[in-house]
Amino acid sequence: MGNETATATAAANKADTGLARALAWIGSGPKRLLIGGRWVEAASGKTFEVINPSTEELLCHVAEANSADIDAAVAAARHAFDNSSWVGMSPHARTRALLRIADQIDRHADELAAIETLDNGMPLWFSTAVATTAADIFRYYGGWCTKILGSTIPSDASGFVYTLREPLGVCGQIIPWNVPILMASIKLANALCCGNTLILKPAELACLTSLRLAELIQETDLPPGVINMLPGFGATAGAALALHPDVDKIAFTGSTAIGKQIVQASTSNLKKVTLELGGKSPNVIFADADLDKAVQAAVKTFCGNSGQVCSAGTRLFVHESVHDEVSERVTRLAATYTVGDPLAPDTKLGPLISAKQRDRVLSYIEAGQAGGASLQLGGSQWSGRGYFVAPAVFDGVTNGMRIAQEEIFGPVLSIIPFRDEDDAVFKGNDTTYGLSAAVWTRDVARAHKVARALKAGRVWINTYGEADPAMPFGGYKQSGWGREFGQESIDAYTQVKAVMLRM
Ligand code: ADP
Numbered sequence: 001m002g003n004e005t006a007t008a009t010a011a012a013n014k015a016d017t018g019l020a021r022a023l024a025w026i027g028s029g030p031k032r033l034l035i036g037g038r039w040v041e042a043a044s045g046k047t048f049e050v051i052n053p054s055t056e057e058l059l060c061h062v063a064e065a066n067s068a069d070i071d072a073a074v075a076a077a078r079h080a081f082d083n084s085s086w087v088g089m090s091p092h093a094r095t096r097a098l099l100r101i102a103d104q105i106d107r108h109a110d111e112l113a114a115i116e117t118l119d120n121g122m123p124l125w126f127s128t129a130v131a132t133t134a135a136d137i138f139r140y141y142g143g144w145c146t147k148i149l150g151s152t153i154p155s156d157a158s159g160f161v162y163t164l165r166e167p168l169g170v171c172g173q174i175i176p177w178n179v180p181i182l183m184a185s186i187k188l189a190n191a192l193c194c195g196n197t198l199i200l201k202p203a204e205l206a207c208l209t210s211l212r213l214a215e216l217i218q219e220t221d222l223p224p225g226v227i228n229m230l231p232g233f234g235a236t237a238g239a240a241l242a243l244h245p246d247v248d249k250i251a252f253t254g255s256t257a258i259g260k261q262i263v264q265a266s267t268s269n270l271k272k273v274t275l276e277l278g279g280k281s282p283n284v285i286f287a288d289a290d291l292d293k294a295v296q297a298a299v300k301t302f303c304g305n306s307g308q309v310c311s312a313g314t315r316l317f318v319h320e321s322v323h324d325e326v327s328e329r330v331t332r333l334a335a336t337y338t339v340g341d342p343l344a345p346d347t348k349l350g351p352l353i354s355a356k357q358r359d360r361v362l363s364y365i366e367a368g369q370a371g372g373a374s375l376q377l378g379g380s381q382w383s384g385r386g387y388f389v390a391p392a393v394f395d396g397v398t399n400g401m402r403i404a405q406e407e408i409f410g411p412v413l414s415i416i417p418f419r420d421e422d423d424a425v426f427k428g429n430d431t432t433y434g435l436s437a438a439v440w441t442r443d444v445a446r447a448h449k450v451a452r453a454l455k456a457g458r459v460w461i462n463t464y465g466e467a468d469p470a471m472p473f474g475g476y477k478q479s480g481w482g483r484e485f486g487q488e489s490i491d492a493y494t495q496v497k498a499v500m501l502r503m
């Protein structure tokens, strides 16, 4: 018992230190832009406010990049690419550089987690796990630097033909606010391991961990201009990056609507584009499934990060023979999920990111009721400060309803019954999205058959939401273009050159 108490106290102190460091860093003054290895004010001198979504209080001011700053950052990234300070380095040295960044993240994980929780509102236990994953992502990509291979192509005796897999050049990266440190790490590590230089624009609603991460990366002595970090708004800084004629690739994670605008902007110079967009993922439970596990996972996925996850299983398809039982158990379990202070250890759901998102989510709950679905749980408004929304569960949902078709990005679940395998697959695929899906059954043949039939970039069998940087991630249909993670993401940040020699 003594030991357990000591461990618990040590963990609490460690978190307190992380929180204290986070508050000290946030309070240390306005944040600036990183351009060409220097932290600078925005050319306009403008700043914007960063708000803590659980208290609605001002955390700090951040320099607001616009197109003039994007121009300067693209020039710095171009210079760093052309002078070969990064791409010309030995791949082993690049591996070491990425591993140093991973170690930096680990050393500052508690601080980064606390910054993320203050800025984004996610529970501290979750941001702590995410910070560890961020470090692992740098390690994963660090391993790739020495393994990006070209090929030798058969030719006649006096010829020699081979391919080189080369970086794309200057990459523009635009990330959302839902899991910022993870989003930033995926983008940065992937571009860097392939030898690119980059400009990252974090989301205006949660940019602090990206800025702190950039500071920590600077301490590892990356050559200047390799990483440029420019917080700002989408319509100004983001649009300027997507449109810029000297950016070779744009990688975007965010809504499908903005993804389409990114594609349009990219035609200015036909830059390469990858998109990770929205989802409305089907989670299919057959009657023979391990219902205990399936119910747990169903609740965890729609409540995780307060539903602000693109791959959340927001459409729960349940075989009609167990529909009522599953609906009842999901509702009962979701009701136990505590909503509140994200710094408290037992909190399952923190606030949503903004008042606008909260109002949007509440309007979907109203739309669900108006559309005839049966609200089993949730729907009442939070009275205190902060943008909180409690889990909401609908059953009796039909696939045509708005709550079954549109991405809500909040803790709202639609439970939909199905008749048989074909019906489940048909309904599961009846969406414009195709990011993720899951199937729960003890029948191995059915599991693989349904996994093949579901049109989604990632399918889980008897689990939901588990991720590994070695597993490609991305969307079918309007959920995106290209893949992040795995070999596919190396291809997405490189291009192939074929070389022929006549001897
Ligand atoms: P959400 O609506 O969930 O915030 P968005 O897709 O609007 O998601 O935002 C994701 C990211 O895209 C943010 O960094 C945002 O600033 C950026 N963004 C928004 N609009 C544009 C745009 N027109 N061009 C480029 N980036 C944009």
Ligand code: MG
Binding pocket: 050, 051, 052, 053, 118, 119, 120, 205, 206, 207
């Ligand atoms: Mg914020």
